[in-house]
Amino acid sequence: MKTIIFSAIAIMCCSMTTFGAADAKLQSILDMAVQNTFHKFKDLKTNELAATLIDLRDADKPAKATFRGDQQIYPASVIKLFYLVAIHQWMEDGKVQDTPELRRAMKDMIVESLNEATGLVVDTLTGTTSGPEMPESALKEWWDKRNAVNRYFAKLGYTNINANKKPWCEGPYGRETQAIKLFEPKRNALTTDATARLMSEIALHKAVTPTRCDQMLELLHRDPFQKDSSSNGQARGFTGMALPEGSKLWSKAGWTSETRHDCAFVELPNGSKFVLVVFTVNHANEKQIIPTVARGVIEALTK
DSSP: OOOSSGGGTGGGTSOOOOOSEEOHHHHHHHHHHHHHHHHHOTTOOGGGEEEEEEEOSSTTSOEEEEESTTOOBOOGGGHHHHHHHHHHHHHHTTSSOOOHHHHHHHHHHHTSOOHHHHHHHHHHHHTOOOOSOOOHHHHHHHHHHHTHHHHHHHHTTOOSOBOOOOOOSSOOOTHHHHHHHHSSOOSOBBOHHHHHHHHHHHHTTOSSOHHHHHHHHHHHEEOTTOTTSOTTSTTTSSGGGGOOTTOEEEEEEEEOSSEEEEEEEEEOTTSOEEEEEEEEESOTTOTTHHHHHHHHHHHHHTO
């Protein structure tokens, strides 16, 4: 991997701050849920699924289980969760102004998962814009600015992630394409471990400030039992399918023609609280893989 601009990949080289203690019982729960999923979906390969489970019942001592949780995977719209936390940190630090238009973009980025809204948030975070091609010297400066979010999460101990790209509906043009050709890494990347850690920190009110966590959770809240919700939406199209009546859900999903992912914070009626992140590749049209993993976890936690 090239190191044309050091800050572009520095986040992949630092040691990660441990979040969640490995727990044998929780690991057996996730292992069984994953094993049953592979049994049900015969064409699902081992390298096409990753999952991380964090038990939040003891807020002071979260327990963690993982299956390929350290593997870099293109995150689709799940990357928007990282941009949400970053923009709240920027506002908290006074680096950007909190305006109604920015808030509108943040809401549309998380609630509706709109890529155009995310573009505005990325521009605001990094002080960059998309546009025509640039001379290479100017592009290097632009690229360095684009890595502001990577530098932020690197300082927090996150590894194996890349958060410096805008998501697109039709694809990048101009300087965005230039950067893809010239610099590494070429795509956003997350791991289920890193994603589960971030959602857990939001759930535990440890990301930025407790007040800002409440604001983030408001945008992430889903109602999987709302009758008029789309069966393809974030509320009912992913982990929400598996939830028993009376459960609460906060989530950020992502999907493309090749990927189908979900990052969910769940409260069950029996008081169990957990974060479950499941990423799948090459099975974007199979809607039942993620809820199958979730059902296995839920059944074990409700026994």
